[in-house]
Amino acid sequence: MNEPTLALVNPEYHGLSRIADRAAWALIISGMGIVLIYWLGNYQTYSVLTFLLSMVLITTGALWLYLLRYRRIPAGIQNNGIWHDGFTSRGIAGWILSLVLTGFYIILYWFPHVIGYGENGNSGLVKLFDPLSYFLKGSRASQWFVYGVLYTWTILLMGVRFIIKYRHVKYQQWRTLSVIFFQVIFAFLLPEELTSLNLPFNDFKNIWPLNYYFFFSWHIDEMILHGTFGYFVLFWGIICVVVLTPVLTYFFGKRWYCSWVCGCGGLAETAGDPFRHLSSSTLRSWKVERWLIHFILIWVVLMTVMVLFTGWTGRAEFLFLNSYKLSQWYGFLIGSAFSGVIGVGFYPLMGSRVWCRFGCPMAAILGVWQRKASRFRITSNGGQCISCGNCSTYCEMGIDVKSYAQKGQDIVRASCVGCGICSAVCPRGVLRLENASVDIHQRGEIIRHNKI
Amino acid sequence: MSVVIIGNGIAGSTAARSIRRHSNAEIIMISEETEYPFSRTALMYIFMGHMKWDHTLLFEKSFWKKNKIQLIHAKVNRIDTSTSCITLSGGENLSYDQLIIATGSNPVIPEQHWIALRGVQCLYHRADLIQLEARAQCGIRHAVIAGGGLIGIELAEMLHSRGIPTTFLVRENSYWGNVLPEEESFMISRHIRSMGIDLKTEEEIDRVEGLTDVQAVITKKGEKINCDFVGITMGVHPQKKLAVEAGIECNIGILVDEYLRTSDEKIFAIGDCAELRRPAQGRRAVEAVWFCGRTMGTIAAANICGQRKQYKQGIWFNAAKFFNIEYHVYGYVPVRDDTTESLFWMDDAGIRSIRLVYDKQSCKILGFNLMGIRYRHELCEFWIENQTNLREVVTHLPLANFDPEFSDSFEIEILQKYNQQFNDQAFLLADRRLDDVAKYIRQKQMQ
Ligand SMILES: Cc1cc2nc3c(=O)[nH]c(=O)nc-3n(C[C@H](O)[C@H](O)[C@H](O)COP(=O)(O)OP(=O)(O)OC[C@H]3O[C@@H](n4cnc5c(N)ncnc54)[C@H](O)[C@@H]3O)c2cc1C
């Protein structure tokens, strides 16, 4: 009588699951341990077994962990404790992770020998990936191959996590399957396959100006050298810019690219998901965002024009501009430092879309289309909003969704990538992503007309 | 002109904002709770770690300064209607040309001495959340929630998020059985239990035991439940103390006319604390919900700015979330009413349902009750307002769906129910597109 039905209470707090959790973690950690030992031990021969073992351990560990964690919790929004956990709320763990990621990118871009990439032969971490590289394209791994594998693998693993986490929202599942598909096939397997066929490396979904070197003369020359295939790449690249981008954005908004196809978006949506709420949604950050992203857009356009100009005329200088300097600095500052080091390294500090929001020139162009010529909008459901703020908090682009929703307005913002999480986390079912040609004012007119 | 607003909840804040839109009057908004207006409905999410305090602010802090709305963090002790003056807790006096009372509610506490015990509390104000957090930090081994309304279930979810074993006492024979139709009420009861909450129905708190800290709850049926936390969530009542003392006419709440004016013509009352002298038929005089406070805020503002606008209760709607099940309601959805009938569908898992309530005689649609499915406000309201025939609604139901893209659709199931019930062969005539919704409404108006 004294302890009422305690047996029933809180079924998810099972000691057993804790043990299983630990076992899953043990798998992940031992897999990482193997990688580390191999890396630091600096073995000179590659080992298929070591590679497979570490990958399998980490993958099974991670999948098992998600399954355990989410099998215990019924389908629904899983944001409990996000702001209590230092890892996801800029605590010490978050800072450490940020340091590690940033460090990894710095090594990758500028000191690849640290992870074992050598001119005459690999060692360490890069060597670990040699077996896969030989298997896929018949040559040894480079630091970029290692990066590609890790990137794809992360999207895959964290993508599965995301799909399980949002198993009650089909939009989220399809979207995640799509980014996984485009990453695995278009960004990873296909380009590697091309190289093994002695064709130039190409990612068909990497569109100018995200792919800022598309119009560089070395790139154009290389393509032309490869005849039909090269011409196709150039043709496709231009079609993407002038036809695909505006048309698809008109019908679906920029989400067709940013949260369904793009690789940067893919990583942000999957690996970045635990940090999405760290994007600032203040008016000030919106201001900074608009300045910065349009500045970079102008830079990339100028640079491209200059590079083409140099290609035609042979002259590098025009007025005060120098095409080599422009592109060199762009490559260093934006292409590497911003999109990589800060873009991913700062996930645990500034949210998952730092690059997409403040830096990506492709997002800027898509944004212009989205705001000026698109059917895409997020609609608010009448008067149901209770101003709770979940939507703004979990917007990875730092859009203050609530400020629109509480006034019952449509949300048409250049930066919205259409991830749909605001709609998922809203406890009152207020938000819906829609493709439509009538905005709230027109709908308001229609209803007001009725009342007269 | 100087407008003083007492209370910075959704009602007060909306009024301040709307007055600023129409006029450049001096606006002063006073609250004893916080300096900056925040969303009371978000309190639970702070506790559960979904959000930080700053996320729940209604507007960025700079908003108020930019709009020249002065915020004062103080308690109002007295309203003097003869001199048009209020007294703040610091002793300062402020005079007003127009006064808006938006003091919200207070939680109902059957016995004041209960909350003198440590570990017994309500959940309404920010201070309550701070108190709860402190208690939870010390560790709660077993919690009891007394009273099964919307705040009760939110408190249950909060405690559950920290893994605190919880007993939930509700008076009806199922959760919210006095508001929800039986099927929905049982559905939510099952859902609460599936979360591991010990839901006890037809059970009420009789008294609490303990010396300094609470030790047990004794229920009306005589059961003793050992616990170190008790949440009292037995409803709210209007916070009318200031008005009563100032001699303003009050009943349950502060009485207001269609223009939201109190018995003193310089004073308006809005939000939870206001009671309508003449409520619409079938509606309550005090409706303590978010959207009513917001609507009243805009109406009072319009009246203060010289437009004459009446507050109309309109077509009822609301939403809530019971753990993972979202709830939408539009129009009239009775627990029991012999003049109405309903089409009801529930999925196999028992976590989603649709109910269309219609008039038995005329077959006109009266209301929508949805669990785990979102419906479009504008269309539901349009249908109800225009007394649309059930057949018309059922055949165009996809237009009303507001679930995210790719979601499962259940319109066909409802249609089949309809065909069975009415021996009809109706089929679906619409899709889920927003463009079609606009087109549909326009077409209907042409007719
Ligand atoms: C936990 C919780 C969840 C809720 N969830 C929902 C929901 O999901 N949907 C919904 O529709 N409704 C919900 N409600 C109800 C909703 O919050 C209220 O209807 C709404 O907040 C009322 O707004 P208001 O502006 O009238 O009053 P309040 O928000 O209560 O604001 C009144 C303010 O006035 C201040 N005040 C009072 N007296 C004085 C004085 N003498 N001097 C100075 N200041 C004073 C108070 O401190 C308070 O800050 C919820 C309520 C709670 C407590």
Ligand code: SF4
């Ligand atoms: S999450 Fe929903 S209810 Fe909360 S502020 Fe956003 S739109 Fe409004």
